[in-house]
Amino acid sequence: MDPLRHVKPAVRQIRAYTLAAREAPVKINQNENPWDLPEAVKRRVLDKALVRPWARYPDFDPRELTEALARFSGWSADGILAGNGSNELIEALLLVTVGPGTKVVIPEPTFTLYAHLTGILGGVAIRVPLGEDLRYDTTALVEARQRSGAAVTVVCSPNNPTGTSLARPDLERLCQAGDGLVVVDEAYHEFSGETAVPLLEKHPNLVILRTFSKAMALAGLRVGYLLSSPEIVGEVNKARLPYNVNFFTQAAAIAAIEEHAVLEEMVRRLVEERERLLARLEDLPGVRAWPSKANFFLLELLAASPKAVFESLYRRGVLVRDVTSYPMLSRCLRVSVGTPEENETFLHALGAALGEAGMNLSADTGRA
Ligand code: PMP
Numbered sequence: 001m002d003p004l005r006h007v008k009p010a011v012r013q014i015r016a017y018t019l020a021a022r023e024a025p026v027k028i029n030q031n032e033n034p035w036d037l038p039e040a041v042k043r044r045v046l047d048k049a050l051v052r053p054w055a056r057y058p059d060f061d062p063r064e065l066t067e068a069l070a071r072f073s074g075w076s077a078d079g080i081l082a083g084n085g086s087n088e089l090i091e092a093l094l095l096v097t098v099g100p101g102t103k104v105v106i107p108e109p110t111f112t113l114y115a116h117l118t119g120i121l122g123g124v125a126i127r128v129p130l131g132e133d134l135r136y137d138t139t140a141l142v143e144a145r146q147r148s149g150a151a152v153t154v155v156c157s158p159n160n161p162t163g164t165s166l167a168r169p170d171l172e173r174l175c176q177a178g179d180g181l182v183v184v185d186e187a188y189h190e191f192s193g194e195t196a197v198p199l200l201e202k203h204p205n206l207v208i209l210r211t212f213s214k215a216m217a218l219a220g221l222r223v224g225y226l227l228s229s230p231e232i233v234g235e236v237n238k239a240r241l242p243y244n245v246n247f248f249t250q251a252a253a254i255a256a257i258e259e260h261a262v263l264e265e266m267v268r269r270l271v272e273e274r275e276r277l278l279a280r281l282e283d284l285p286g287v288r289a290w291p292s293k294a295n296f297f298l299l300e301l302l303a304a305s306p307k308a309v310f311e312s313l314y315r316r317g318v319l320v321r322d323v324t325s326y327p328m329l330s331r332c333l334r335v336s337v338g339t340p341e342e343n344e345t346f347l348h349a350l351g352a353a354l355g356e357a358g359m360n361l362s363a364d365t366g367r368a
Contacts, residue, residue, distance in 0.1 A: 010119050017116050024319035026345050028336040031160070031188070031296045033217035035266050035339065037252075041259050045252045058247040065250045068257045069225050073210070075197055078230040081237055082253075084244045086187060086211040086224025091117055093207065093226065094152070095239040097181060098123035103148040107136060109326035111160045111185065126150060130328065134162040134290065134298075138170040142177040149180070156185040158192050161323050161334040163292025165192050168199070175203040181232070183207045190215035190267045191274070192293035197227065204229050214295060215267050216256050221249045270295050274337045280347055286354050296321075296336040298329065299350075304357030306333050312353035318346050 004012070019030075028034075036042075062082050070077040083089035090113055098104060100122035106114050108127045115125040128144045131137030136155065145153050153174060157165040166174075166184070175182050184196045186208055196208055207228040213219035223245060226236060245253075256263065278297060281289035290298040299320075301309055310322045310333055321334040337343065 008120070008122070010122055014116065014119050017113060022314065022319055024314060025317040026338060026342045026349075027319050028296075028338045028342060028346060029319045029321040029334075030219070031214055031294070031336045032219050033215060033263075033266060033270075033295075034337075034342060035217065037217050037256060037259060038262060041255050041262075045248070045255050048251045049248050052247060058243050058245065058250060060242065062245050062250050065245065065253055068254050072257045072260070073197055073225075073227060075200055075227045076230070079200065079228055079233050081226045081233050081240065082245050082250075083224045083226065083240065084246075084249070085213060085222040086185070086209045086226075087113060088222075088240075088244060089209055089224055089226045089236070090114065090183075090185075092236050092239040093181075093183065093209075094118060094121055094123070096235050097151050102152075103150040105141060105144045105148065105150040105153040105180075107141065107155065107159070109161060109323070109329055110154070110156050111187075112326075114154045124148075130159075130162065130164070133164075134328065135164050136166045136170065138166070138173055142173055145174065145177050145180060149178070152181045152183060154183045154185065156187065157194070157196070158188045158292065158294040160187065160294070161296070161298060161321070161326065161329065161332075163188075163290065163294040163297050165194060165293045168194070168196070171196055172199065172203070175199070175206055179205055181205050181207050183209060185209045187211045188214055188294035188296075190264075191271055191295045194293070200227060200229070204231075207232060212253055212256060215270075216253075216263055217266070218249075218252055218256055221252050223249050223253045267295075270337050273340060273343055277335075277337065277343050277347070284351070284354070286358070287350075296334055298323070298332045299335050300332050301357075302331070304354060306331055308357050309333065309350070309353045312356050313346075313349050316345075316349035316352060318349045320346075 066077045066080050069080050094117045098121040102123040104118045105126045118125045126144050126148045128140050155166050189195050211224040278289050288300040306324050323329045323334045
């Protein structure tokens with residue numbers, strides 16, 4: 001008996017997408033909004049849920065949500081698809097485009113789910129390293145796209161975990177270099193003030209993905225949306241599972257849209273905090289904090305071991321993301337921007353962690 005032999009070899013080869021379960025008083029490892037929606041808004045959603053029968057399915061087409069998303073994003077409702085987190089839409093999009101041997105151009109390092117799902121579907125990830133200063137190398141992306149005849153090219157803008165973004169003229173170059181889909185993952189767009197939505201009209205191969213998990217403060221309820229031409233949306237919709245967005249999440253997403261002024265203020269403060277943190281870290285010896293357009297940034301440890309600093313921060317109650325296994329980032333941790341208080345705790349813990357690591361370094365090298 002070897003039932004496992006029936007699992008696709010491409011799947012047997014890869015490891016599951018996971019995140020080690022760790023908790024900490026200062027949790028700045030998942031790029032979430034450190035503030036929540038106001039309690040009054042949460043109660044409004046709860047009240048709505050209480051009068052609705054839970055035994056009944058949600059709407060087959062979450063029309064009220066899609067129409068709210070259309071007004072919110074400035075794109076037409078028939079070009080919008082809501083999902084159970086943007087992850088689900090990444091999956092649906094790749095399901096309808098990728099089969100054995102399909103080429104998908106994926107910069108690296110980037111959000112790992114794209115290459116992971118491409119592998120599961122039997123596709124081939126054509127990896128294009130980021131260029132100088134971890135910026136997108138548009139020429140290399142265009143070349144890879146054309147040479148491989150890629151069905152899909154993925155660009156996260158701002159990119160996770162580097163915080164770098166793709167300028168609009170570069171994106172247009174990518175869209176024009178062939179008819180393969182160009183997916184712009186805008187999970188963090190609110191923190192950059194940039195969006196590709198105005199290009200949708202002009203580029204029928206452009207697909208934009210957005211999420212409510214970051215700036216919109218709804219990671220726990222799972223909602224994301226895809227924007228593209230109605231034709232592409234119609235095709236991706238075929239791979240969407242029925243009733244994928246539950247009624248509670250639909251109501252919460254609509255409430256978050258109604259409260260967008262509150263959320264925009266949070267985004268403004270987070271961007272301010274990001275810049276304050278980066279400025280403070282400029283003066284700290286032994287680290288380089290990379291500029292970022294998102295609600296996180298890379299912290300490069302110039303001498304100390306990043307893993308040792310990660311553990312040392314954790315012992316001090318601060319949980320960041322270890323990204324040392326990503327290509328090019330073997331000396332880096334990823335730090336999400338938290339509340340001002342959390343950021344102070346982080347800075348303080350980092351100072352102590354670096355001091356501790358420095359002592360270990362001198363012990364290792366036998367220097368005083
Ligand atoms: N895209 C990017 C670039 C991300 O960083 C993340 C979350 N880490 C996602 C998509 C997934 O977000 P969601 O919670 O909407 O599934």
